[in-house]
Amino acid sequence: MTIKEMNEYIKKILACNNIDSPALTAGVLLCHVLKCEKSHIIAHNYRELSKEEEQILKKLVKRLADHEPIDYIVGERWFMGLPFTVGRGVLIPRPDTELLVEKCVDFAKKLKHVTVLDMCTGSGCILLSICSELKKYSVECMGVGVDRYKEALKYARFNAEKMGLQNKVHFIERDVLKSWDFLQRDIGVFTIMSINPPYIPTGDIVKLDRKVKDYEPVSALDGGTDGLMFYRAIADKAASFLERGGLLAMEIGFDQGKDVKAILNNTGKYEKIEIFKDLAGLERVVTCRLI
Numbered sequence: 001m002t003i004k005e006m007n008e009y010i011k012k013i014l015a016c017n018n019i020d021s022p023a024l025t026a027g028v029l030l031c032h033v034l035k036c037e038k039s040h041i042i043a044h045n046y047r048e049l050s051k052e053e054e055q056i057l058k059k060l061v062k063r064l065a066d067h068e069p070i071d072y073i074v075g076e077r078w079f080m081g082l083p084f085t086v087g088r089g090v091l092i093p094r095p096d097t098e099l100l101v102e103k104c105v106d107f108a109k110k111l112k113h114v115t116v117l118d119m120c121t122g123s124g125c126i127l128l129s130i131c132s133e134l135k136k137y138s139v140e141c142m143g144v145g146v147d148r149y150k151e152a153l154k155y156a157r158f159n160a161e162k163m164g165l166q167n168k169v170h171f172i173e174r175d176v177l178k179s180w181d182f183l184q185r186d187i188g189v190f191t192i193m194s195i196n197p198p199y200i201p202t203g204d205i206v207k208l209d210r211k212v213k214d215y216e217p218v219s220a221l222d223g224g225t226d227g228l229m230f231y232r233a234i235a236d237k238a239a240s241f242l243e244r245g246g247l248l249a250m251e252i253g254f255d256q257g258k259d260v261k262a263i264l265n266n267t268g269k270y271e272k273i274e275i276f277k278d279l280a281g282l283e284r285v286v287t288c289r290l291i
Contacts, residue, residue: 089151121145124156197230
């Protein structure tokens with residue numbers, strides 16, 4: 001089978017199984033297995049695949065047909081222009097979350113020194129992206145990432161080392177809903193607290209795309225009965241970890257802006273509460289300052 005024939009085979013299988021963007025996904029898979037750029041595939045369309053290459057590709061296509069995310073199969077997802085290693089047990093970074101990073105960077109880029117506390121850190125994509133972006137503005141950035149799952153923290157630490165930021169950040173295993181008192185004794189206060197918490201209502205999990213609900217960790221998705229469980233905990237406790245005037249930045253669901261703003265207002269601890277929309281015009285990020 002040639003590269004061209006395999007490409008057509010992959011696209012057909014993916015289309016028959018209702019996989020999004022079959023042509024794009026086929027190209028990504030071919031580049032991954034053949035360890036080449038897309039231009040090489042185009043230029044060498046008629047090269048015969050080895051039996052080993054063919055077997056590997058067919059095995060991976062079956063995983064894709066079962067709706068496993070391509071990011072887990074190739075082990076990588078690009079976010080903020082950086083290649084994050086991902087796999088089963090950690091949430092795949094989404095482009096929508098880049099808005100959260102951008103708002104944190106906008107707040108911090110004129111400062112000389114910034115400390116960041118990233119709760120529910122997962123792959124570390126938010127914390128590491130903030131640190132990486134602030135280097136462009138000559139801002140010294142140090143950070144702590146917190147997650148309750150060892151598997152997620154393995155990816156976060158690996159990504160920090162891959163990006164040369166292992167001396168700027170460290171990661172600790174704690175439950176955001178239970179371990180605030182211990183954290184306060186251990187890590188002090190920060191310029192910024194960022195968080196992309198689980199915010200999907202429990203009852204809506206079953207409605208999600210198969211590649212999300214069947215493969216990504218449910219614990220990184222489930223925000224309780226109304227999806228707001230983590231925001232209540234954060235609003236109550238975050239003030240103890242922020243410097244006066246510090247930024248609290250949170251990703252939210254597309255219809256949660258009003259509710260999250262009310263939760264923050266009810267604490268009486270925050271000001272300048274703002275809701276930002278993503279490129280699709282959906283509410284995506286809430287920020288505020290500690291009074």
